[in-house]
Amino acid sequence: MSEWLVSIAGTPEGARLATFLALFSALAHAVFGALQKGRHDPWLTRGAVDFWLAVLSAPIALFLVPWPNQATAILLVGVIIVHFAYKVTMALAYERAAYTVVYPVVRGTGPLVTVIAATLFFNEHFSAVQWLGVACLSGGILLLALRNLSEETLDPHTLKVGLGWAITGGILVAIYTTYDAYGIRQTPDPFTFLAWFFFVTAFDMPLIAVWRYRRMSQPPDLGPLLQRGLIGAVIAWLSFGGVMLATRLDKVGEAAVLRETSTVFAALIGWFILGEKVGPRRLFLMCLIGLGAVIVELGG
Template sequence: MTEWILSIQGTEAGHRAALYLALTAAVLHALFGSLQKGRIDPWISRGAVDFWLVVLALPIALFVVPWPRGGEWLLLAGTLPIHFVYKLGQAYAYTRGAFTVVYPVVRGTGPIFTVIGAGLIFHEAFTLMQWLGVGLLVSGIFGLALYNWRNLTEGRETLAAALMLAVFTGAMVAIYTTYDAYAIRNTVNPFTFLAWFFVIADLDFPIIAWLRWRRMDPAQRPDPRGVMRLGLFGALIAFGSFGFVMLATRLDKVGEAAVLRETSTVFAALIGWLILKETVGPRRIALMSLIAVGAVVVEMGG
């Protein structure tokens, strides 16, 4: 697998593979996001997911992939503070605002900053047509957030703080996407980076979740078995969601992979409609179509 990844990097085959990987990551990210729709305290659910990520990734890191060498350890160490701040922002935003409003703002802010960062770090250039696609996609995402906000019945008093945190978290998405793309490109074996990333970058929130659990009123604590089952399912999804988009950034443009990943808002709405039996309506369908069109324009305009 490693040899194949390296052989198609920067080729037309690599471009097509990156497209499929980014879109698959979008579907998985939407599924991952649906797990956090107000069921369990976001701090505890994230801690459970990260616990399983470490448990499942550690044997692979130790016994399957080559170990990092030299400066690769420093690149991996750099992921911990960046992702820690990102997860803090996300947890605070989800605590203060409705998921259906906060999630689109986070995902809509991310690609704008990522495309700019990819231009500065990797010297990637978007065409005018691609920037039009970004504008369409982001407009659709923020439109979904506005639509959900207008139909919100609870939690309006803390929504302003939640939205500011969502924009900050979106900026952190761009920072970690750009940094991780740089790190995986400078690690000889991409699977070495991925395996050790899931170990190193996920050591923090299990501790935070445990401390938060201990401080909670026993009557308000969620069922630990349910939390751990949710965490295991979320970890399995996260392996694909994050791993696929990182491989896409290794194979092709970082900015395009980041934009295509944010079609997750479309898939999240579809999951809500098909699985959670939520009402979609013509306005949401139109906004979802706008996001999809934007992604197509980005892809075709390159």
């Protein structure tokens, strides 16, 4: 399968598969967000997810895929650093501001910076129509964040700190998307990069989670936490794996933009499954985000 994926990279068939993978990744990421929404301490949630990522990825990395060569191993060191910074930043953001505020800010900032980075590092160029699509998508996501922000009851200082971490998280999304795309393109077998990516980036947060858990006056039950962590780990494989394969097959910028339709999927999940109110303004912004993704895809 690896040889087939490599062979269709840069072809119309590869572009179609990349589109599907990016949209599937968006849906999976929205489900992942809904699972962790406000239920547990963000540090514990991420620790549980990463614990299961290590458990599930170990046999694949060690026994099922070719081991990384020296160049890939060096790239994986950078992966550990970048993703650790992202995970810490997101946990700090979720500690200080609501999920409905943080998530759109991160997802709205990420694709805009990623498209710029893809232009600089991969020599990708968006047409004027596609830039209009990026503006619609990122603008819609950020306006959704402002709409949610108007309902926030935190004190202004705490909110500003949370938003600062959220913006930093969005920039780190762009950095890791660009870096991961470079890494998977440089690895002969893309599944080697994926398996080892999930394996080597999964050891940091469980250690932090254990440290915090032991210092809690009223720690939560481990059963529900580990159950959510297992589900989250499976979804993370689908979400991150899908978008990384998409960047291997086609343009990095387009994959990044399409993946941020996760905000629309998240809102739909909240509306139809979690029973949250959407309202006409949020519905309009969801349509604007979806329209932006369509413009980017059709304008290329």
